[in-house]
Amino acid sequence: MSRNEVVLRCPVLEDGAAVFDLVDTCKPLDLNSHYMYLLQCSHFSSTCVVASQYGQVVAWASGYILPQHPDTFFVWQVAVGEAVRGQGLAKRLINWVLAQQRGIQKIHTSITPDNAASWALFKSLARDWGGDLSSWDWFEQQSHFGGRHCTEVLVEIVLPTQGVQQ
Ligand SMILES: CC(C)(COP(=O)(O)OP(=O)(O)OC[C@H]1O[C@@H](n2cnc3c(N)ncnc32)[C@H](O)[C@@H]1OP(=O)(O)O)[C@@H](O)C(=O)NCCC(=O)NCCS
Structure with a gap:
């Protein structure tokens, strides 16, 4: 392994504070509590990646399988440090974490309308996979966030039946 190689693995509890600090530098992501990142680095470790x-x-990507829909993987946050952006790492993280799962047919995520980088990332993944992307308003600015956060759009990518073309 060369010294500058970027290695992907499931997170452990000792990563929690570093994940918090990384997300803190990756605007416009919402920064969650230390406690929440520790839950992701333990209970949800197998659906997250550092x-x-x-x-x-x-870099970090978090996700989980929808409790009522075991064929659907929800990508929660993707955070790539500035120094390593533009090298395909976000796509690599998501492909890596999906490769650890079985029976996934749909990918969900939510994106604010103005997050161009995130839209570009998921459109690029849908293209790579040969999946169909659709979207609709999900958590709404007024009725769900009480005006304190802009609307989150739910993005769904339906994977082709023969599996993803990575
Ligand atoms: C968004 C983010 C995760 C992208 O990470 P990255 O490793 O640089 O992304 P990749 O190199 O894998 O690029 C994936 C695709 O998105 C596109 N993209 C990445 N950043 C972009 C930007 N700022 N503007 C437009 N397109 C962008 C790339 O061109 C690529 O598309 P292509 O495959 O068609 O060429 C990173 O910039 C980041 O952490 N931003 C702050 C946090 C954030 O907004 N996260 C939300 C992501 S869900």
Whole structure:
């Protein structure tokens, strides 16, 4: 392994604080509590991924399988540190974490209308996979966030029946 290689793995509890610090630098992501990242690094570790380089956490993606829909994987946050952006790492994280799952037919995520990078990422993944992307308003600015957050659009990618073309 070369020294600058970016290595992907499931997170452990000891990653929680570094994940918090990374997300804190990745605007416009909402920063959640330390406690929440510790839950993701433990109970949800198998559906999350950290990327490390020189022993430091440089990127993170979190997700879970919908409790009522075991064929649907929800991608929660994707955070790639500025120094390692533009190298396909976000796509690599999502493909890696999906490769650890079985029986996934749909990918869900939510994106605010103005997050161009996130839209580009998921459109690019849908293209790579040969999946159909659709979207609709989900958590609404007024009725759900009480005006304190802009509307989150639910993005669904239906994967082709023969599996993803990674
Ligand atoms: C969004 C983010 C995760 C992208 O990480 P990355 O590793 O640089 O992304 P990739 O290199 O894998 O690029 C994936 C695709 O998105 C596109 N893309 C990435 N950043 C972009 C940007 N700022 N503007 C427009 N397109 C962008 C790339 O061109 C690529 O598309 P292509 O495959 O058609 O060429 C990263 O910029 C980030 O962490 N941003 C802050 C947090 C955030 O907004 N997260 C939401 C993501 S769900």
